[in-house]
Amino acid sequence: MNTAPAIELRGISKSFGPVQANKDISISVQPGTIHGIIGENGAGKSTLMSILYGFYKADKGDIYIQGHKTLIPDSQAAIAAGIGMVFQHFKLVENFTVLENIILGAEDGPLLRSSLGKARKELASLAKEYELNIDPDALIENLSVGHQQRVEILKALYRQADILILDEPTGVLTPAEADQLFRILDRLRSEGKTIILITHKLREIMEYTDTVSVMRRGEMTATVKTAETSPAGLAELMVGRKVLLRVDKTPAQPGEVILDVQDLRVVDEKGVERVKGISLQVRAGEILGIAGVAGNGQSELLEVLGGYADATGRITINGTELPLSGPGSDGGARRMAGISHVPEDRQREGLIMDFAAWENSVFGYHHDKKYQSGLLMDNKGILAHAADQMQRFDVRPPDPHLAAKNFSGGNQQKIVVAREIERNPDVLLIGQPTRGVDIGAIEFIHQQIVQLRDQGKAILLVSVELEEILSLADRVAVMFDGKIMGERLAETTDEKELGLMMAGVSGGRS
Template identity: 65%
Template sequence: MSEQTTNTQRPDPAAAPSGDNGDWAIELEKINKSFGPVHANKDIDLKVKRGTIHGIVGENGAGKSTLMSILYGFYTADSGTIRVNGVPHAITDSRHALALGIGMVHQHFMLVDNMTVLENVVLGAEDSPLLNKTLAHARSQLVELGREYSLEVDPDALIENISVGQQQRVEILKALFRGADTLILDEPTGVLTPAEADHLFRVLETLRAEGKTVILITHKLREIMAITDEVSVMRGGEMVETLKTSETNPEELAELMVGRRVLLRVEKEPANPGDIVLEVENLSVTDRMGVQRVKSVSFSVRAGEIVGIAGVAGNGQTELLEAISGIADPTSGVVKIKGKPLDIRGDDGAARARRAGMAHVPEDRHRMGLVTTFEEWENSILGYETYPDYGKGMILDIAAAQKEAQRRIEMFDIRPDNIRLRTANFSGGNQQKIVLAREMDRELEVLVVGQPTRGVDIGAIEFIHKQIIKMRDAGKAVLLVSVELDEIRSLSDRILVMFDGHIVGEADPETANESELGMMMAGMNQKEAAQ
């Protein structure tokens, strides 16, 4: 970095220089970072005012996470300057960042499941002056912080026994316990119910009122508009613009992120449902640890409709989709397509489901949807390689498979236009398009889709939503699972809400409000949620 310092002592905010520098908690100047040939951050300038909530938005690969990882000490910038409260620092690691008053809450929590809340909060700080008055003193500090910031959680509870929302509270408490004055949050609401997200926003407002500085990374523009004071937009590793939130709107931010106008709302005609195509009757699923994840679930999906399943991650949606699509064996229950029971048990259950007319877009494209070391054309036929389209018996017609892959690349606007490129070298959005093209571009009766836009750029989200609506309008039965409540509400013709392995209610997306859905997602039955 262009300015170096070995000072690891946390600066006194009151000692910040007077003048313009005194207003800034964080200043990044001409930050550059490359990983081999990829220039992830290009001359980035960013200033974050002390005592504000500053949003950072951008597509996947825009450089947001890299930039914040440099600030938090995970990476070292190739060049550039970091100032904390006006003082330049070469941040060497996360301990150094914490010593400077910078904390970070990661998208995937850094907690030890079989340890208590208190043990997780003090973990890594055992040799810190924070613990010089015994663990009992740490407990009292934790309780006091929880009370002050409405982050109460039982210090003696095991992490594995508390909700995802409470786990996030623990992550925030960890940062505050270590004295963070600037708190970075990476996609903090992705695993929260609407009520938990609202509570988080109140916590952030309290932190701001206390003079703390918050940097919020999120792809949800509604959240940016609701909670931030300023927002910075990144695109292609560069800082495009920083705006006062009160002087912008979601449409402008989306256009700055993508470089073109983006339709943020889903446009669709009313559904015209036909006969029942998919039936699920009393389906139960027990995982490898002997825990029942799906508990006697029953529902149906008609031709020409999208049925969305809403719920916080971890309430059985993943296991439900895996059982319906033949990936996991149910312990009981029946799945039918057009009235015929489907044999989905056994190692080839997924293959039999495909032959019966079911297509499945899995929740985790890397774990189940793709082999990233394979070339694009190979992934384009994955699971269908024995079909007559691609040869006879064990003989694969490579030319036919590659021709089909090229057609799908053009149809689904997959970039780059290269069927011989390894799939690992495509962006997340284009990887998702490869899976969607493979599953949608064939004769089918039922489309089962899990988290269709997870980790996908805002421009690709628009395209994917249009393709799902197109399938519905072609008379297909679509079962959609998403943790994004906005996505469920905008795409679905009917909404089922899942909690703790049960379907706890059904709602009409035209009339159901977010509060009602959120309460059902938190475990209330439909009658209680409507009161």
């Protein structure tokens, strides 16, 4: 039996200018195992995998595949060495069929027919071997996210990958889809494939991996057998200090209804009804969590409340009705009405990535009188205010002149959260507060949200992370296909019940 490690990295270093993304990293992955790599954002996981897949060239160090020293100058070489990569954002052609996507870049000759025929046969045997069933003639755009991911895995297997790297594979999946994925990975492992799983979710690491490596600030701080570690231990290794994994909060003291939504309907540009008559209420001093798989109308709900999508129905804040279309329904008016909004996608919505942090610190509020001096903006005042705010919200580095794109995900989110919470709003809308945010920052952001709740504010939380919803929200409403499937108290429900509702199985009560 071949006992050489499937992959061995020796002394890999890589720096981008003065930033050392990987520092002397050595790791050895045994064949036929699932090896987890965990670390905060910016710890260097992606860089390391990019080196392995030939996107970057290491400054120093060697790569050994199955015991042989291998040079990987580009992704072609990585594929030739038997490495397959499943990216977080799929690289599929939406309007091609599964089969066409699979042979893309691996065609045998100028004519497609023979490649397609061969691929069809190959696909059938792969499907049988690994229980990866999928219709080869289905168009990608008609497939669910979970199935699209399978196509990515099949693509790698078709190229004879023995080593599969998966980058944050469950970020877009329902709990059930994630379970299926891990069943597939389990199967692949039993067939002798080696799997590297990059994730920030401790639970996945604990449940599914054999070995786990922890990265922090470009260094590999530890590689341990999963069975011999604990979530708290891993978290501490990741962050470098003890971390509170549970949200520390007292029971909610709900007061008056602040935000009242009745029979809200949203039709998108293509004429598809995305929100189908939902009603909900958020009281002062409570957090209402909206759970659901991405794309079931939660985003539209936030957009309407935030003032950048039209809707019909009735929304009141403290008893005052808000216009839902036309003048007075834009983001500025919503902010005047006391709604602050931490949007789901901080990079596309919440921040202007090219703007400096100080400019972003007033984004959306830049028309306020207090930020003007005469005809011009009071840039000095804004700058001072931003510098102070960054100190208080522990944004790192606390340099207001740095462009938003140069902060890590967690620190970008802190900039947005600071801006919105500092407004002292009556209602805080917050979408995916910790998506792509490192553990240390998650703790901090959760504390901020709970603090705002305890000041008697109404908070509407949308998240696709069930764990987050369960630990942060006081009440949970599940959205599926534009409707609310039901509401539960966070303390009396569990992931299983909510998971069913997320898949459209009504919970009976509503």
